[in-house]
Amino acid sequence: MTRVVSDLNAMVAGQGGDGSLTVVTLVGNLLAGRGFHLYSTRDVASRIKGGPAAALLRGSIAPRTGIGDTLDVFVAFDTEAIELSGHRVAGNGFVVYDSSGGPLPPGYLGDGVTVVEIPFGRLAVGDLRRELYKNSLAFGVVSRILTFSDTEAASVLEARFSLRPDLVEANLQALAEGFIFADDHGFTHNAGPLRLTDTGHSERILISGNHAAALGCLVAGVRFFAGYPITPATEVLEFMTRHISTYGGVAIQAEDELAAVNMALGASLAGVRSLVATSGPGISLMQEGIGHAGATELPLVIIDAQRAGPSTGMPTKSEQSDIGMLVHGGNGDFPRIVLAPGNPTDAFELAVTATNLAQQIQGPVYLMLDQAVSQDSTTVPPFNVSNIEINHGHRLTQEQLDTLNEYRRYAITNDGPSPLAVPGMAGGMGLVTGNEHDEWGKVSTDPTNRVAMMDKRARKIETVAESLPKGHRFGDPSAPIGILGIGMESGVMQEAVEQLAATGLPIAGLQPRTIWPVPHETLAFLTSKERVYVIEHNHEGQLAQILASVRQDCATVTSILKYDGVPFTPRELAARIAEKETAT
Amino acid sequence: MTATYRPAEPIWCAGCGHFGVEAALTTALADLDIPKQETLILAGIGCSGTIQNNMGTYGYHALHGRVLPTATGSWEANPALTVIAAGGDGDGYAIGMGHLIHTFRRNPSITYIVMNNGIYGLTKGQNSPTRQGTPTLDAVLLGLSVLETTFIARGFTRAPDQLRRLTTAALTHTRQGRGFAFLEVLSPCVTYNDTYPRWETEHIDLDTDDTYNPTDRTSAFATVVKLETEGRIPIGTIYHNPTAEPGTFPNPATANIDPATNADTYTDIIDQYRI
Numbered sequence: 001m002t003r004v005v006s007d008l009n010a011m012v013a014g015q016g017g018d019g020s021l022t023v024v025t026l027v028g029n030l031l032a033g034r035g036f037h038l039y040s041t042r043d044v045a046s047r048i049k050g051g052p053a054a055a056l057l058r059g060s061i062a063p064r065t066g067i068g069d070t071l072d073v074f075v076a077f078d079t080e081a082i083e084l085s086g087h088r089v090a091g092n093g094f095v096v097y098d099s100s101g102g103p104l105p106p107g108y109l110g111d112g113v114t115v116v117e118i119p120f121g122r123l124a125v126g127d128l129r130r131e132l133y134k135n136s137l138a139f140g141v142v143s144r145i146l147t148f149s150d151t152e153a154a155s156v157l158e159a160r161f162s163l164r165p166d167l168v169e170a171n172l173q174a175l176a177e178g179f180i181f182a183d184d185h186g187f188t189h190n191a192g193p194l195r196l197t198d199t200g201h202s203e204r205i206l207i208s209g210n211h212a213a214a215l216g217c218l219v220a221g222v223r224f225f226a227g228y229p230i231t232p233a234t235e236v237l238e239f240m241t242r243h244i245s246t247y248g249g250v251a252i253q254a255e256d257e258l259a260a261v262n263m264a265l266g267a268s269l270a271g272v273r274s275l276v277a278t279s280g281p282g283i284s285l286m287q288e289g290i291g292h293a294g295a296t297e298l299p300l301v302i303i304d305a306q307r308a309g310p311s312t313g314m315p316t317k318s319e320q321s322d323i324g325m326l327v328h329g330g331n332g333d334f335p336r337i338v339l340a341p342g343n344p345t346d347a348f349e350l351a352v353t354a355t356n357l358a359q360q361i362q363g364p365v366y367l368m369l370d371q372a373v374s375q376d377s378t379t380v381p382p383f384n385v386s387n388i389e390i391n392h393g394h395r396l397t398q399e400q401l402d403t404l405n406e407y408r409r410y411a412i413t414n415d416g417p418s419p420l421a422v423p424g425m426a427g428g429m430g431l432v433t434g435n436e437h438d439e440w441g442k443v444s445t446d447p448t449n450r451v452a453m454m455d456k457r458a459r460k461i462e463t464v465a466e467s468l469p470k471g472h473r474f475g476d477p478s479a480p481i482g483i484l485g486i487g488m489e490s491g492v493m494q495e496a497v498e499q500l501a502a503t504g505l506p507i508a509g510l511q512p513r514t515i516w517p518v519p520h521e522t523l524a525f526l527t528s529k530e531r532v533y534v535i536e537h538n539h540e541g542q543l544a545q546i547l548a549s550v551r552q553d554c555a556t557v558t559s560i561l562k563y564d565g566v567p568f569t570p571r572e573l574a575a576r577i578a579e580k581e582t583a584t
Numbered sequence: 585m586t587a588t589y590r591p592a593e594p595i596w597c598a599g600c601g602h603f604g605v606e607a608a609l610t611t612a613l614a615d616l617d618i619p620k621q622e623t624l625i626l627a628g629i630g631c632s633g634t635i636q637n638n639m640g641t642y643g644y645h646a647l648h649g650r651v652l653p654t655a656t657g658s659w660e661a662n663p664a665l666t667v668i669a670a671g672g673d674g675d676g677y678a679i680g681m682g683h684l685i686h687t688f689r690r691n692p693s694i695t696y697i698v699m700n701n702g703i704y705g706l707t708k709g710q711n712s713p714t715r716q717g718t719p720t721l722d723a724v725l726l727g728l729s730v731l732e733t734t735f736i737a738r739g740f741t742r743a744p745d746q747l748r749r750l751t752t753a754a755l756t757h758t759r760q761g762r763g764f765a766f767l768e769v770l771s772p773c774v775t776y777n778d779t780y781p782r783w784e785t786e787h788i789d790l791d792t793d794d795t796y797n798p799t800d801r802t803s804a805f806a807t808v809v810k811l812e813t814e815g816r817i818p819i820g821t822i823y824h825n826p827t828a829e830p831g832t833f834p835n836p837a838t839a840n841i842d843p844a845t846n847a848d849t850y851t852d853i854i855d856q857y858r859i
Contacts, residue, residue, distance in 0.1 A: 028859070029859065032859040038859070203858075204858070204859060205854060205855075205857035205858050205859065206857055206858075206859040207857045211857070215850075215853060215854070218850070218853075219843060219846075219850050220841075220843075221841030221843075223661075223836035223839045223841065224657065224660065224661050224836050226657065243853060245834065246849065247839055247840070247841075247846065247849075248834050248835065248836055248838070248839030248840065249834070249836045249839055250660045250661070250834060250836050252656075252657075252660065254653065254686075255682060255683065255685075255686040256682065258649075258650060258653070258682075258683075259650075259653035259656075259682075259683055259686065260653075262646065262647065262650040262653040262654045262657065263653045263654065263656055263657030263660070264657060265654055265657065266626070266644075266653065266654035266655060266656060266657025266658035266659075266660075266661065267657040267658065267660060267661035267836070268657075268661075269624075269644055269654070269657075269658050269661075270624070270657075270658045270661035270662040270665065270837055271661070271662070271837050272661040272662070272836045272837050272839075273841065274657070274661075288647055289647060289650070292647050296644075379859060382854050382855075382857075382858070383854050385843060385847050385850045385851060385854070386844075386847060388843035389843075390841060390842070390843060401586055402586065404586050405586065405587060406586060406587040406588065407586050407587070407588045408588075408589075409589075422837070423621070423622070423623075423624045423642040423658070423662065423665050424621060424622055424662060424664065424665060424837070425621060426585075426586075426619075426621045427585055427586030427587075427588060427621070428586070428588065428621070428642075429588045429589065429620060429621060429640065429641060429642050429643075430588065430589060430642065430643075431589055431636065431637060431643045431644075431645070432643065432644045432645065433644070433645035434645060434647065435645060440588075440589040440590075441589060441643070442589065442592060442637065443637075
């Protein structure tokens with residue numbers, strides 16, 4: 001009997017280097033062909049090869065940014081995979097187990113789970129002379145379980161290896177062997193146990209937050225990038241290295257993060273839109289430079305792909321524990337803006353906004369991601385580049401500068417930023433310094449000047465505050481209970497709210513996209529609810545603390561925290577909320 | 585003409601070597617007829633880190649030790665500028681040493697003038713990595729050991745004509761896009777480490793030695809090691825790579841950032857993610 005599915009969760013797990021990602025990519029291509037939205041993530045150790053590694057895929061007719069509660073299909077390449085993740089398989093799920101290393105370990109799977117045991121690895125080595133072909137064998141079985149035609153599976157495989165024609169034939173042979181094993185287990189052609197709802201094809205791209213953010217910065221005119229390799233931000237460095245020179249820009253792999261941020265400051269000084277990207281440890285090293293951007297009033301965009309800290313922490317695991325550092329870090333008081341996307345569309349849009357905002361406030365703007373938002377891939381509508389606007393802020397043209405009787409780099413203005421000339425412009429010579437300075441840029445400790453300069457810099461934020469990006473709402477807006485979270489919590493919060501609504505507990509949701517300054521919208525949300533659950537991946541409730549710091553009567557805020565490096569599942573989050581509600 | 589800041593008066597003590605460095609730089613910029621608006625002087629932290637205030641050009645006061653990456657970024661962003669980094673031995677050889685090695689390696693066409701006085705003057709006389717009588721390092725030898733280097737010189741503020749010549753040669757080297765010009769200047773601190781008498785006797789001018797070949801890296805290295813082992817400080821053009829060709833560089837400062845005219849190729853990138 002065939003079960004029709006509209007939300008499919010699949011996982012392929014083995015050892016790093018097994019090629020788990022390949023199978024997931026192939027299945028993803030099959031699902032995308034049927035118009036399914038995709039979300040894919042990896043669960044890996046910080047090493048090139050070896051260690052337990054898994055790739056997960058969700059295909060659904062509703063857009064989702066998170067893996068579901070249970071797995072419908074699980075391909076396990078070794079016993080360890082079963083031991084680690086067998087409990088996640090749905091009661092009516094399917095397990096395709098590679099028995100090359102031994103029989104299925106008992107006790108990890110539910111009674112209703114259908115198990116297919118095939119020694120893929122041994123067969124691949126024996127018949128095809130290459131162990132990696134086990135992926136195509138397994139893909140053949142999975143495509144039959146999902147009732148895709150053999151032709152569809154073969155064409156997806158051929159497309160995958162279009163750049164390696166030498167590998168196509170052997171992989172097709174492996175796929176054909178997979179079909180034979182499927183036949184042996186009763187998964188005959190076009191008559192598998194699962195079948196996808198057909199939703200019709202839609203125009204979509206599959207992209208990660210890192211790539212989307214890098215693309216947004218490029219489109220908004222970033223022409224200088226400096227970075228240092230660090231998980232999980234390295235994709236931004238790779239993207240910029242690959243694309244920026246096409247547009248007359250420069251990307252530099254610096255000797256460390258200290259050099260990277262100062263190179264970007266130097267490029268910004270020369271009038272070029274500049275970007276750095278790193279993770280928490282790199283932000284720690286860049287703190288002095290970011291404060292310097294604040295004091296010298298140089299535009300700078302900083303992408304932080306947060307990972308589990310403190311110190312080196314867990315480089316491949318997601319966390320949201322840099323929030324306090326971004327909002328308050330650095331010596332002294334200086335204005336900064338922190339934006340936080342929750343999916344690739346957000347990442348693209350907020351990257352454009354951040355790049356313009358840096359020019360408008362002539363200072364540092366953070367784009368705060370977390371590992372999940374940074375590295376997980378999601379299908380979204382293709383980005384629209386026809387309506388991008390470039391905001392030059394107070395940057396002067398030579399013609400404008402020529403009309404001025406005098407130019408003061410740090411002229412006191414009503415709105416904060418000063419008119420800006422850059423090296424090469426006649427008559428715009430100025431002194432730029434991180435020492436407190438007068439309007440000309442000369443070092444000054446005069447108390448009156450000091451206060452005027454601090455206030456001038458602070459005004460820059462007040463001026464743009466009302467125009468900062470609004471958040472996303474979900475759930476029941478009239479509900480007395482609220483839920484608030486950012487980044488990786490965005491998708492899972494929405495699903496948990498749907499689950500709780502089905503149990504009769506309506507909740508109003510807000511995913512703020514401007515974190516600092518705390519926007520009026522966030523404060524109004526907190527004020528309008530009887531109680532608000534703030535969902536975070538950290539130990540100290542950093543976001544809740546920041547909210548409390550700007551709104552003293554925050555007694556109704558309850559933190560729900562997780563810091564084990566693993567994202568919430570919707571069911572898990574719903575249970576945590578239900579538990580708190582019961583105790584209320 | 586738009587009026588801008590009035591150059592500052594130097595803050596240095598009477599007799600400070602840095603006056604000589606400023607004089608050489610001012611003269612060299614004038615001799616080469618480099619417009620002030622196209623000149624960017626970036627300075628580190630310390631007494632030497634105020635030189636940019638006195639020049640009337642675009643000036644930048646970098647974080648302590650970070651003048652080289654900042655200057656590299658400015659030059660990469662607009663290689664049409666004449667980019668000059670300046671600082672002291674504490675700034676360049678202690679907190680900033682990691683960047684010096686990589687700037688030698690990366691070879692951007694910027695001039696770096698290090699005013700070496702062996703101490704931290706602004707904080708009242710602590711030892712720097714070049715303080716004689718303590719374990720020291722030598723940036724000239726370091727530069728010679730990096731095979732990418734193209735221009736290494738050392739001047740002495742008591743030899744002002746040569747210092748002006750070396751400064752001019754360094755600026756010419758970078759303005760032609762031939763690579764990084766490293767110029768260390770023996771610039772004594774008369775208040776906390778008056779090395780004038782000592783350096784008068786210890787310095788030895790390689791420019792006047794007809795047997796010295798500054799285009800031969802190997803013999804340059806051997807000569808500097810030998811002289812410094814003997815307690816002498818070689819000055820002059822230490823190494824100059826005559827085969828360093830003028831480069832051509834992208835200029836991000838003039839890049840087209842208009843979204844409309846770039847829309848087609850931006851869309852091409854986006855299309856690579858289609859599924």
